[in-house]
Amino acid sequence: MxxxxxxxxxxxxxxxxxxxxxxxxxxxxxxxxxxxxxxxxxxxxxxxxxxxxxxxxxxxxxxxxxxxxxxxxxxxxxxxxxxxxxxxxxMRCPKLRDLEPILMNCSHPLESFSYGSVCRFRCTQGYFLNGTSRVQCQPDGHWSDKMPACQEEAASYFKQVLLYMGGGAVTLVALLLTGMFIALLIKRLSNKEEEKTLLNPISNLGAPGVFTNAAFDSNF
CATH class of the missing domain: 2.10.70.10 (Complement Module, domain 1)
Known part of the structure; x- marks a missing residue:
């Protein structure tokens, strides 16, 4: 056999x-x-x-x-x-995804996200990169480093805070002006009521246009 x-x-x-x-x-x-x-x-x-x-x-x-x-x-x-x-x-590595504000640019000499693939990262304006700017797919199917993240720059953050505070200040000023306008309106209406009272011909002292004096009348 x-x-x-x-x-x-x-x-x-x-x-x-x-x-x-x-x-x-x-x-x-x-x-x-x-x-x-x-x-x-x-x-x-x-x-x-x-x-x-x-x-x-x-x-x-x-x-x-x-x-x-x-x-x-x-x-x-x-x-x-x-x-x-x-x-x-x-050998393949886990597929990477780029979501704004992070931007990714990859090169694949063999196949997509496989051994030898290299990915580079950057951030959009107003953000800075926290982590590595480059990773490579290793022979064991793992990336050489963790994928970085984009964090907002301090200047941009404070700008948003100021914008938020500015919006609050505008609202506060508007409320104050509205309150002052209402107070002035109430005061003006009150002054008009006082003027009407002074110009009223009906007096509590007697008949209209007639003034009496009890002490003077008793002598006659």
Missing amino acids: GFVRNGSEKLECTALGQWTGRPPRCEAVACPGLAAPGRGRLNCTHWHGDFTYNSTCAFSCEMGFVRNGLERVECMALGQWTGHPPRCEV
């Missing part, structure tokens, strides 16, 4: 003392040849010849790539491998 005859199945000795043919050879069954996967390596052990019965081949991948498939295959007696050769796929 695992070997095939290469030559005649039967030989006969002729009258001249010679065999009718040469003795056959038993050769190991051959499996299809294998090659290293892209971005990978192939390491084989051959007991009876290259890629033949009992040959074993192991696969590995370059740094930054991961094997997708079997690590090892073996050539069987029927001339077939125990499985399909694997593929080496690039």
Whole structure:
């Protein structure tokens, strides 16, 4: 098992003392040849010849790539491998998202957000970067650093505070002016009422236009 005859199945000795043919050879069954996967390596052990019965081949991948498939295959007696050769796929890092006020610019030499990808960060006007300005996807599928954040600059913050306080001050002034206007209006109305009272011809001292003096009247 695992070997095939290469030559005649039967030989006969002729009258001249010679065999009718040469003795056959038993050769190991051959499996299809294998090659290293892209971005990978192939390491084989051959007991009876290259890629033949009992040959074993192991696969590995370059740094930054991961094997997708079997690590090892073996050539069987029927001339077939125990499985399909694997593929080496690039290691991926978690996808990054840029949300304002942070701005991101990435370069991907292989695939999006994979080994070797580099992302740079900056902030919109009025904000400053808190953290690293550059991260790179490592061979183990992790970024070289945490994604930074954008924080509002102090000047911008105080500007907003002043705007807020300014709005409050305007409201306060408006309320004060309104109160003063109402007070003046009430005072003016009160003055008009007093003027009406002074100009009223009806007096509490007697009939209209007639003034009496009790002491003077008693003498007559």
